[in-house]
Amino acid sequence: DTGVSQNPRHKITKRGQNVTFRCDPISEHNRLYWYRQTLGQGPEFLTYFQNEAQLEKSRLLSDRFSAERPKGSFSTLEIQRTEQGDSAMYLCAGTWGSNTGELFFGEGSRLTVL
Amino acid sequence: AQKITQTQPGMFVQEKEAVTLDCTYDTSDPSYGLFWYKQPSSGEMIFLIYQGSYDQQNATEGRYSLNFQKARKSANLVISASQLGDSAMYFCAMRGSRGSASKIIFGSGTRLSIRP
Numbered sequence: 001d002t003g004v005s006q007n008p009r010h011k012i013t014k015r016g017q018n019v020t021f022r023c024d025p026i027s028e029h030n031r032l033y034w035y036r037q038t039l040g041q042g043p044e045f046l047t048y049f050q051n052e053a054q055l056e057k058s059r060l061l062s063d064r065f066s067a068e069r070p071k072g073s074f075s076t077l078e079i080q081r082t083e084q085g086d087s088a089m090y091l092c093a094g095t096w097g098s099n100t101g102e103l104f105f106g107e108g109s110r111l112t113v114l
Numbered sequence: 115a116q117k118i119t120q121t122q123p124g125m126f127v128q129e130k131e132a133v134t135l136d137c138t139y140d141t142s143d144p145s146y147g148l149f150w151y152k153q154p155s156s157g158e159m160i161f162l163i164y165q166g167s168y169d170q171q172n173a174t175e176g177r178y179s180l181n182f183q184k185a186r187k188s189a190n191l192v193i194s195a196s197q198l199g200d201s202a203m204y205f206c207a208m209r210g211s212r213g214s215a216s217k218i219i220f221g222s223g224t225r226l227s228i229r230p
Binding site (some may be wrong): 093 | 203
């Protein structure tokens with residue numbers, strides 16, 4: 001158990017709807033990352049936070065994607081006006097200032113857009 | 115820009131044999147870190163091993179070792195005495211020079227299948 005929980009685990013929605021995913025890391029995780037993973041591919045970087053500050057957002061992300069981490073604890077990832085191409089597993093990972101900075105992943109939130 | 119390349123989409127290995135999974139990287143950062151993760155069919159991402167760019171020795175963790183060749187920009191994972199439970203996707207990843215505050219990017223992965 002990595003201590004990182006994600007909800008919901010699976011979301012089915014219709015094209016054009018908005019969806020929001022939540023990630024709860026452990027309190028020691030001052031850095032939090034979001035990735036998108038499609039079947040058979042590696043995790044694709046979306047964005048990451050240092051405490052509540054969003055340090056970088058992938059240029060691949062359209063304006064339909066937004067992420068927040070209020071108070072530097074949990075984080076949300078919102079996708080507006082979903083498209084079928086958004087169907088993927090959305091992974092959240094936390095880490096702290098260890099020497100390696102290894103990521104501790106949640107179990108992911110699977111999005112299916114019909 | 116940073117880039118991770120894994121050129122082996124899939125590999126089949128006989129149980130108990132050693133296997134090497136290839137990873138090359140590209141970065142202009144003077145300092146960086148390299149990781150390997152395992153993703154079984156159940157989906158969880160499991161951290162295996164880490165190598166810092168200034169580490170003098172290659173990293174080892176049990177049956178896992180990282181063959182780090184800085185001049186060639188390669189960071190291959192070696193698994194000794196493979197087991198059936200090693201069947202999984204394996205991802206190489208890299209962190210940039212902002213240290214543990216950098217973003218971490220992943221390669222496309224290698225699917226390893228162990229034959230009994």
